[in-house]
Amino acid sequence: MSSTELEVFAVCAADDIERGDARAFSLSRVTEAGENRPFPIVIVRTHADGYFGYVNSCPHEGIWLNFGEGNFFTPDRAFLKCGRHGSTFEIETGLCIDGRCKDKSLEPIALAVVDGDVCVCGVALVEDHGVPNPFDELDDTMEIMIHPD
Numbered sequence: 001m002s003s004t005e006l007e008v009f010a011v012c013a014a015d016d017i018e019r020g021d022a023r024a025f026s027l028s029r030v031t032e033a034g035e036n037r038p039f040p041i042v043i044v045r046t047h048a049d050g051y052f053g054y055v056n057s058c059p060h061e062g063i064w065l066n067f068g069e070g071n072f073f074t075p076d077r078a079f080l081k082c083g084r085h086g087s088t089f090e091i092e093t094g095l096c097i098d099g100r101c102k103d104k105s106l107e108p109i110a111l112a113v114v115d116g117d118v119c120v121c122g123v124a125l126v127e128d129h130g131v132p133n134p135f136d137e138l139d140d141t142m143e144i145m146i147h148p149d
């Protein structure tokens with residue numbers, strides 16, 4: 001794959017995540033130096049059927065959001081929250097609106113839904129078992145959802 005092509009990796013079936021829910025994935029990415037690094041992410045599916053992806057690491061101390069009880073959300077499920085200290089984040093922007101990292105943001109990940117799969121875009125991931133990415137051929141048919149910063 002040349003550096004000008006968009007890297008797209010399928011992570012899960014879109015329907016594997018219920019509306020109003022989220023799932024964490026422990027992926028590995030390839031750094032520019034060619035080394036593999038852990039890449040934990042969370043993908044949220046909203047009630048309005050939007051998908052939002054973030055690195056699963058709170059800006060305060062890097063704790064994963066679902067730390068502890070495994071919950072990603074505030075009790076009313078209106079916001080994401082840090083499982084350790086309770087900072088709350090807007091689901092659709094990743095902005096922390098209350099807590100120890102107020103005004104900082106989760107690191108967004110560009111997602112696309114391709115043929116019923118949620119895919120991570122623009123990040124070189126380590127593929128399992130060397131299986132080629134089935135979406136390498138698709139480059140102009142995807143609906144890319146890139147978050148505002």
Ligand code: FES
Pocket residue numbers: 058059060061062063082083084085086087099100101
């Ligand atoms: S690690 Fe999330 S608020 Fe402290």
